[in-house]
Amino acid sequence: MEVRRHDVIIVGGGAAGLRAAVAIADADPSADVALVSKVYPMRSHTVSAEGGAAAVARPDDSLEDHAFDTVKGSDFLGDQDVIQYFVEQAARELILLEHWGCPWSRNEDGTVATRAFGGMTTKRTWFARDKVGFHMLHTLFQHSMRYAQIRRYDEYFVTKLLVDGGAVRGVTALDVRSGELFVIAARAVILCTGGGGRAFPFTTNGNIKTGDGMALAYRAGVPLKDMEFVQYHPTGLPRTGILITEAARGEGGYVRNADGERFLVERDYGVGTKAELGPRDMISRAIVQEIEAGRGLKGTYGEYVHLDLTHLGEAHIEAKLPFVRELARTYVGVDPVHEMIPIRPVVHYMMGGVDVDIDGATDLPGLYAAGETASISMNGANRLGSNSLTECLVFGARSGEKALEFARGSSDASEDVLRQQGAEEGARIDALRGKRKGGEKMAVIREQMAAALERGCGVYREESSLEEACRALAQLRGRYADLGLEDASRVFNTELVAALELGNMLDVAEAVANSALPRKESRGAHTRKDYPHRDDQNFLYHTLCSFDPGGPRIGKKPVTLGRWEPQERKY
Amino acid sequence: MGEQKKTFVVTRFDPDRDDAPTTREYEIAVQPDWKTLDALNFIKDHVDGTLAYRWSCRMAVCGSCGMMVNGEPRLTCKDVLSQYGDTVHIAPLANFPVVRDLVIEFDGFMEKFERVKPWILRAKEKAVEEGTHRQSPEQLADFQHFSMCINCMLCYAACPVVSNEPAFLGPAAIALGHRYNLDSRDEGNGARNQVFRGDGTVFSCSYANECSEVCPKKVDPAAAVNQAKIGALLDWAKGLVLPRGGPE
Numbered sequence: 133m134e135v136r137r138h139d140v141i142i143v144g145g146g147a148a149g150l151r152a153a154v155a156i157a158d159a160d161p162s163a164d165v166a167l168v169s170k171v172y173p174m175r176s177h178t179v180s181a182e183g184g185a186a187a188v189a190r191p192d193d194s195l196e197d198h199a200f201d202t203v204k205g206s207d208f209l210g211d212q213d214v215i216q217y218f219v220e221q222a223a224r225e226l227i228l229l230e231h232w233g234c235p236w237s238r239n240e241d242g243t244v245a246t247r248a249f250g251g252m253t254t255k256r257t258w259f260a261r262d263k264v265g266f267h268m269l270h271t272l273f274q275h276s277m278r279y280a281q282i283r284r285y286d287e288y289f290v291t292k293l294l295v296d297g298g299a300v301r302g303v304t305a306l307d308v309r310s311g312e313l314f315v316i317a318a319r320a321v322i323l324c325t326g327g328g329g330r331a332f333p334f335t336t337n338g339n340i341k342t343g344d345g346m347a348l349a350y351r352a353g354v355p356l357k358d359m360e361f362v363q364y365h366p367t368g369l370p371r372t373g374i375l376i377t378e379a380a381r382g383e384g385g386y387v388r389n390a391d392g393e394r395f396l397v398e399r400d401y402g403v404g405t406k407a408e409l410g411p412r413d414m415i416s417r418a419i420v421q422e423i424e425a426g427r428g429l430k431g432t433y434g435e436y437v438h439l440d441l442t443h444l445g446e447a448h449i450e451a452k453l454p455f456v457r458e459l460a461r462t463y464v465g466v467d468p469v470h471e472m473i474p475i476r477p478v479v480h481y482m483m484g485g486v487d488v489d490i491d492g493a494t495d496l497p498g499l500y501a502a503g504e505t506a507s508i509s510m511n512g513a514n515r516l517g518s519n520s521l522t523e524c525l526v527f528g529a530r531s532g533e534k535a536l537e538f539a540r541g542s543s544d545a546s547e548d549v550l551r552q553q554g555a556e557e558g559a560r561i562d563a564l565r566g567k568r569k570g571g572e573k574m575a576v577i578r579e580q581m582a583a584a585l586e587r588g589c590g591v592y593r594e595e596s597s598l599e600e601a602c603r604a605l606a607q608l609r610g611r612y613a614d615l616g617l618e619d620a621s622r623v624f625n626t627e628l629v630a631a632l633e634l635g636n637m638l639d640v641a642e643a644v645a646n647s648a649l650p651r652k653e654s655r656g657a658h659t660r661k662d663y664p665h666r667d668d669q670n671f672l673y674h675t676l677c678s679f680d681p682g683g684p685r686i687g688k689k690p691v692t693l694g695r696w697e698p699q700e701r702k703y
Numbered sequence: 704m705g706e707q708k709k710t711f712v713v714t715r716f717d718p719d720r721d722d723a724p725t726t727r728e729y730e731i732a733v734q735p736d737w738k739t740l741d742a743l744n745f746i747k748d749h750v751d752g753t754l755a756y757r758w759s760c761r762m763a764v765c766g767s768c769g770m771m772v773n774g775e776p777r778l779t780c781k782d783v784l785s786q787y788g789d790t791v792h793i794a795p796l797a798n799f800p801v802v803r804d805l806v807i808e809f810d811g812f813m814e815k816f817e818r819v820k821p822w823i824l825r826a827k828e829k830a831v832e833e834g835t836h837r838q839s840p841e842q843l844a845d846f847q848h849f850s851m852c853i854n855c856m857l858c859y860a861a862c863p864v865v866s867n868e869p870a871f872l873g874p875a876a877i878a879l880g881h882r883y884n885l886d887s888r889d890e891g892n893g894a895r896n897q898v899f900r901g902d903g904t905v906f907s908c909s910y911a912n913e914c915s916e917v918c919p920k921k922v923d924p925a926a927a928v929n930q931a932k933i934g935a936l937l938d939w940a941k942g943l944v945l946p947r948g949g950p951e
Binding site for chain 2: 177179224230231232235236240241242243244263267270274275286309339371372375455458459463465574575617618619624625627
């Protein structure tokens, strides 16, 4: 088996991975970086982010306000040292993107424009119309091409982290095109593969969001943190789950029930005068409650409410929200200039992820993570919209620099050990490819996993449904071992990749359900019907979930407070 | 909702086993609101797990799922299925080598993409401490629509020149280079125009306009190519008078 060597491997080519690669290349032009991604970088799911990226830019704004909004949005589960560093670095990162060509929307005087976003006290969200993730990703990808020392492995699927002598030593990666498995060795590895929203049946996430980096770390013995906190975005299109950006409300859109009422104004859902610009967790709960109270609309794909932009006018929609208009017309046949858009809460983002410190470092020496894959504890129990694109940049860059430092002080792994681990992994992959024995169909297991998660870990949760989800998922894990696959070809075997992805999603799903079960309180996106209040006395801690052959093991980790003590979260 | 049956005639090719592409037919029930990609996903999940194709975002922004549908280049996640009759032919994008089934190889495109230097080139880079460049909404509008390309490569499948002249940079790559040439923050026109003027590049375009017609994001690469031709010529003419253009 061929062994390739680099100084640092980055797994994933979205915003966090590309930013990490550029940070390393800038810090040390002689450093040799491998950017390994299962898709060409411009296909990464960063591309689908729409509304914006937050950073303090206006004279009437302050770092303190951005920090406090984020702390409060997190329902006081965010680590305040991490949040402080984040708000300090945010503008610098967005300015760099501007220098690299990002087409940020502008004010008349040529300065960068900002818009309002949920849970933010002032207009601090930078935007490029309503395709911000697309423009950031393409800017980063195109900028990264300047650096010859960034060696891309496009369409290589990482199957395992190679660990020896208590440190990460590299990865095994399947070249999807040839079907060949390679050992890629490095002194440090950064996981930037995004989240795992695809484990749920109804999600804004693209097909590639299968929790790969989270599962890789988990299987290497690194705990996943705060996995019970799954963000439901209030405004997804029925059936497809396609995201309609929060910027639609930032630009003045209303949410209405079947009676045409702006229920976020009419009834007390805790969002106060913020109304439609309350945080995502609260608005998603409000929509579910309206539907449960019989004030939703009935459709082919379940009940929904309306997002109303008709009062904004065609010119404003075309100038600020052209993609929203394109999506609504294409996927639900509605022109938002004249009609209301059907929407319902949809799984969007995982606040949880690989447990890392403020440097992006895990407890496994040499292993780092950034972006949605990581839980650096910036978002706590609920992320504010437009913080995550900036997070990818701030902590992508920092984890890149820290991983490079680590790599410089480390030594190469033994080639024999790598080859042997590679051979074992190769045998596992070969046994899976076209495995005709075994009666379980992949689509069936995937659908049952998604159904179990939705029933147990939806917007509202309770003891019995969570227990049932944990049981069902453990059972599915057993059935997954008996998977039957049809495709024996080596070349571009997407069935094999999907089978590996399903294994990763099952890990993520079990971590979500098993982390949610013991948290007997309601905080941020984790809402228990049986424990409707936040309980700082007993639950102001991070949940850790570690892999164990017998089932997930749950532990705890303290929250880093700072200038702000927990207080009642009311807007 | 009214179910309807359709037959999908899908091109299959596995280089490990086949000498030449064949087709396979799948008859399935489709829903009225499906896109072409929904049908492929149904086939993959429930009929034939060996079918290979790329897709991800299913919202027309990642650019993965371009294919020929009834002979036309289409982004299948945006392609309304109900517009077709009972039989729908699906094949890999034209003008590219095929890896397998509906999966094309586009190493050549990636190389061309990089050749146009799709990044900001300046004689002196601005320090981050100096903040952002000023760019008026009008200056942004100069290049904005050319920055909307999702690299789906439908324009290459439609282009009559790409198939005959493999060296031709092609619509998307020229539009991308041109996008940076038009950006008020950039000073790299000279370097890019040199690439545009090079062997078999912008002047090979025969004004067929097919690229703009198939573009799912209304980027209008044909306009970019035509503007790039003029820019490259003017720059060349200037070069005859002045010894050097912008930074290389």
